[in-house]
Amino acid sequence: TPLHLAAQNGHKEAIEALLAAGAPIDAQTEKGNSSLHLAVQNGHKEAIEALLTAGARVDAIEEYKATPLHLAAQNGHKEAIEALLAAGASVDAREEDQWTPLHLAAQNGH
Numbered sequence: 001t002p003l004h005l006a007a008q009n010g011h012k013e014a015i016e017a018l019l020a021a022g023a024p025i026d027a028q029t030e031k032g033n034s035s036l037h038l039a040v041q042n043g044h045k046e047a048i049e050a051l052l053t054a055g056a057r058v059d060a061i062e063e064y065k066a067t068p069l070h071l072a073a074q075n076g077h078k079e080a081i082e083a084l085l086a087a088g089a090s091v092d093a094r095e096e097d098q099w100t101p102l103h104l105a106a107q108n109g110h
Contacts (some may be wrong), residue, residue: 001027007035007051010044021056032062039067039095040084043077048084058087064093073101 003023006014015035026034036056039047052058059067069089072080081101085091093100094100099107 001035003027003035004029004033006037007044007047008042009039010039010042010045011046012046012050012054015047015050015078016054022061023036025051025054026057026060028060028062034060034062034068036060036068037062037066037071037083040080041075042073043075043080045083052083052087056060057083058089059093061095064096067093069093069099069101071096071103072098073110074088074108076105076108 001023003015003018006018028034034056036048036051037060048107061067067089068091069081069084091100092100
């Protein structure tokens, strides 16, 4: 969706405009990624904050049951991790292999 593209590319103003126009904030891609997953995966702090402020589901899961916090930890995006934790993300969430965000951070040297 246009919101997914805006989030993936870190376009905060576009995210806000799309949400104001009624874009579904928690719509998922074919692989189950929400806009928040995409913003987090790419480390776009302002996009993440805009989505969280607008009420994006902080613990949404994608096809492998990873939450945005899993992706932030896996990719070492500290500011994304901080924003997600401040928004109440679960540190105990487990993806399909039963790994927590901490496991993924450690595996990837973060």
